[in-house]
Each structure stands twice: as C-alpha cells, then as structure tokens.
Amino acid sequence: MSTDPTDLRPDSLRSIFDRGAEGASEALSRWLGRPVRLLVSAIDHSDLSVAGDLIGPADDLVAACAMGLSGRLDGMLLLVFEDRSGLAIADFLLARPIGSTDQWGELERSAAMETANIVGCAYLNALADAIPGGQRDGLVPTPPEFRHEFAGSLLEFALMGQATEQDEVLLVRTEFVAGPELPSLRWTLLFVPGPSTATTLRALRAESP
Amino acid sequence: MPNASDREIRTDPGTEWISVAIGRWAIASAPTPLRTLLGSCVGVAFHDREGRLGALTHVVLPSSRGIEVDHPGKYADTAIPAVLAEIERRAGPRVRSRLTAKLAGGARMFQVATDPSGTLDIGRRNQEAIEAILSELRIPVLARDLGGNAGRRLTLDTVSGIVAIKIPGGAEYCL
Structure with a gap:
C-alpha cells in the first residue's frame, strides 16, 4: 500500500482530521477523568496578512504548547x-x-505541557491511522515546549514555513467542548502544516466537491 | 484597529494607531502611531523627524529572488524600496537624507520546530538583508532589538521616532 500523503482522496481530507480529533478526545477524556470532545472547526485557507487574527485578536496574550513534526507530515x-x-x-x-491560580508557574506549565503531549500524540496517532498506508512511526512529534505569547506573534512564527512558498497559508483548527463539570475549555488545537504538507493539503482541498 | 495594506496611507489623527499586518507596510503622519506584532519577522521603523512622518514595514523574508510579487511588503528587497518611494512621493526627494531606521524582531520562538527548509534561521537572514539594503541606501540604523525567543509588539511614535517594544510578561521599553 502506498504511504504517500498525496494519495489521500479529497473527500477524505476533513474526515482524516475528524479522526485525529476523535483520537485526541478519547485520550483527553481519560486524562481529565471527564468527557471532552474535540471538534474540527475549520480548515482555514487565508491570506498571510490576516493570519495573525485567526485565533482571536493578534495582541491578546495566550499560552501555547508547541510540538514540532517530522516524518510523513x-x-x-x-x-x-x-x-x-x-x-x-x-x-x-x-x-x-x-x-x-493566576500565573503560569512551573507546575502550571508542566500540567499544560503534559496535557499537550497527551492530546498531541493521540491526535497524531489517529491521523497516522487515518492516512492510507498509515504508519505511526512515520509521524514523529517533538516534546512540547511552553510559551506565553501574543497570539499574532505565535501564528506568524508557526506559519513561517508556509510563508516561504505562498502568500496564502493553511491550517486546521480544532475546538474543545466539555461538560458542565469541567471549567470552560477555551482552547484551540492548531495543526499548522509545513510547506510540503500544506501544498498537498491545498491541492486536495481545491479538488474537494 | 484598521489594518494597513501595501500602499495604503492612513493619517487620521483620530485613529488610536495603525496596525501593520504580516508582510505589509504603512506610512503615517504624526501623531498617529504605527504598530505591529513580530515573531521571527523583522519590523523596520523609519522616521523623518523634520517631516513628522513615520513608516513601518513587517518583513517576512529576506529576498523576493527577483520574482514579481503581489505584496512587496513581504520581502526585504521589495518592501524597503516600495516604502521609500512612497515616503519620497509624499515628502519630496530630499527626505531620504533625513530618514533614520530602527529594527526589531527576528525571534526564534520555539526550539521544537523541525526545520527542513531553514526557516527557523529566517530572523537572522532577514536582519542581514535589511541591514545591507539600508547601508547601501545610507539610511542609518539607530537601534536594534533582535533575536531571542519571545514575540514583540512594536509601536512607532511618529512624533518622536521612539520605538516602544513590549515582550509578553515584561515591561515596555524604548529604542
């Protein structure tokens, strides 16, 4: 079976990211001991100039855990x-x-990074399973890294790889929905493709019915 | 806040500030400030004290590689000539000798990012390209705040030419 991501069919694009969200939902629910759902809210295809506002006002401060990807994606x-x-x-x-708590101290950062690790690995494993010829060892995440940042600066940095090749950028946004027993989960999981994966996804999206 | 487009000039003094988007530039007359948010991109703030004029570019990449581009503000080698041409059109050809520049940005915010195309080093390459172009144009660089691992909010005061930098979790400081 082929392991080339370009073999993905257009109509499967959204469902692949839905599978990623499902996998992450299960893992996060186990981690928190409460049901949580992750829902793919958008596959954004935006001009670079407006990308800084994709997750809210660009100069809002947000906390973020980043995991780099290498391998097939x-x-x-x-x-x-x-x-x-x-x-x-x-x-x-x-x-x-x-x-x-009103400050991101060491303990809070550690809790955030562990959460990101659990959500991120489950998401990527589910993505790998959903991609034709998927191989988990073909998607390699780095350990998470924490930053407290301006939302606009964060997105600008994350999208730099795509910006080297395009004026338009692509990313996949997933939102969180929790039951009343958990605090409000105003979180966003962003899959920011690198240049080669973005090119593949952009082509597939263009072919979508 | 309004966003600036490539050739847009906003000088409404009633505007709190003009926000410069990724890969764009803007010019403003005093007292309207110009503002942008930077990660690994580099902001170039130009000021003409006599003419009470400021300009801000948000440079994403060092070179357009000679290709015709839709948005000249994205590349150092197209953004700087474009903004200077607009400043000269507005303030006359002698303005160039009065202009000064200040630079900020060029952070590497995460170490985790994989880097097959060398994009993580883009901040340094942007700086080098910008400094070379400004040197050739004999525009003095009065201050630099570059590198590190944090994003920056840059605000150019078009009255004084002071550039205020805010880093998350830190106090605002001036260049």
Whole structure:
C-alpha cells in the first residue's frame, strides 16, 4: 500500500482530521477523568496578512504548547489556551479550587505541557491511522515546549514555513467542548502544516466537491 | 484597529494607531502611531523627524529572488524600496537624507520546530538583508532589538521616532 500523503482522496481530507480529533478526545477524556470532545472547526485557507487574527485578536496574550513534526507530515502542532481557561485546567489537574491560580508557574506549565503531549500524540496517532498506508512511526512529534505569547506573534512564527512558498497559508483548527463539570475549555488545537504538507493539503482541498 | 495594506496611507489623527499586518507596510503622519506584532519577522521603523512622518514595514523574508510579487511588503528587497518611494512621493526627494531606521524582531520562538527548509534561521537572514539594503541606501540604523525567543509588539511614535517594544510578561521599553 502506498504511504504517500498525496494519495489521500479529497473527500477524505476533513474526515482524516475528524479522526485525529476523535483520537485526541478519547485520550483527553481519560486524562481529565471527564468527557471532552474535540471538534474540527475549520480548515482555514487565508491570506498571510490576516493570519495573525485567526485565533482571536493578534495582541491578546495566550499560552501555547508547541510540538514540532517530522516524518510523513511536516509542520507544527500547537495547543493554545486562553489564559484563564488554561490556568483553570491546571487547577483542576492539580486538585486546587478552580480560579485559585493566576500565573503560569512551573507546575502550571508542566500540567499544560503534559496535557499537550497527551492530546498531541493521540491526535497524531489517529491521523497516522487515518492516512492510507498509515504508519505511526512515520509521524514523529517533538516534546512540547511552553510559551506565553501574543497570539499574532505565535501564528506568524508557526506559519513561517508556509510563508516561504505562498502568500496564502493553511491550517486546521480544532475546538474543545466539555461538560458542565469541567471549567470552560477555551482552547484551540492548531495543526499548522509545513510547506510540503500544506501544498498537498491545498491541492486536495481545491479538488474537494 | 484598521489594518494597513501595501500602499495604503492612513493619517487620521483620530485613529488610536495603525496596525501593520504580516508582510505589509504603512506610512503615517504624526501623531498617529504605527504598530505591529513580530515573531521571527523583522519590523523596520523609519522616521523623518523634520517631516513628522513615520513608516513601518513587517518583513517576512529576506529576498523576493527577483520574482514579481503581489505584496512587496513581504520581502526585504521589495518592501524597503516600495516604502521609500512612497515616503519620497509624499515628502519630496530630499527626505531620504533625513530618514533614520530602527529594527526589531527576528525571534526564534520555539526550539521544537523541525526545520527542513531553514526557516527557523529566517530572523537572522532577514536582519542581514535589511541591514545591507539600508547601508547601501545610507539610511542609518539607530537601534536594534533582535533575536531571542519571545514575540514583540512594536509601536512607532511618529512624533518622536521612539520605538516602544513590549515582550509578553515584561515591561515596555524604548529604542
């Protein structure tokens, strides 16, 4: 069986990322001990000049955990937390009253990175399984790295690989939905393809019915 | 805030500031400030104190490689000539001798990113290209705030030429 991502059929593009979201939903629900759903909200194809606002106002401060990708898909996976929501989950994981933390200290960053690691690896494993000829060892993530950043700066950096080849950029946004027993999950999981994967996905998207 | 397009000039003093998008540039008369957010891109802030005029470019890549481009603001070798031509059109040909520049940006925000195409080193390459072009044009670079691993919010005060830099978690400082 072929292992070339260009063998993906157009109508399977969205469903592949849905599979990634499903895999991540299961892993995150186990990690938090509560049901959580991840839903692919958009496959954005935008002009570079407006990309800084894709996850909200560009000068908003957000927390983000980044994982680099190599292998069959190049690019970056970013788990982005609106500040209060990210800190609330850190409180939840650390068994503290929700809202008791207002700074990203070492413990909170560690909780965020562990969450990103669990979500990211499950997402990528599900993606690898959904791609024809999928091989898990063909998608290699790096350990997550934490930053507290301007949303616009974060996206600008993540999209730099695509910007070297195109004026338009592509990324896949996944949102989180949790039950009432969890704090509001104002998080976004961003799959930011590198140049070669973006070219493949862009071509597939153009062929979509 | 309004975004600036490649050739757009906004000088409405009632505007709080003009936001310069990725790969674009803008010019403003005092007192309207210009602002942009930078990661690995480099912002070039031009100022003409006498003419009370400022310009800001958000350079993404060092070179257009000689290819005709839709958005000259994206590349150092097309953005700087384009913005200078617009400044001269607005302030006259003698403005060039009065212009000064300040540079900021060029961060490498994450170490995790894989880099098959060398894009993580783009900040340094942008800086080198910009400095070479400005040197050739004899525009002095008065200050630099480049590199590191944090994004920057750059605000150019078109009255004084002061560039204010804000890094997440840090106090604002001036160049």
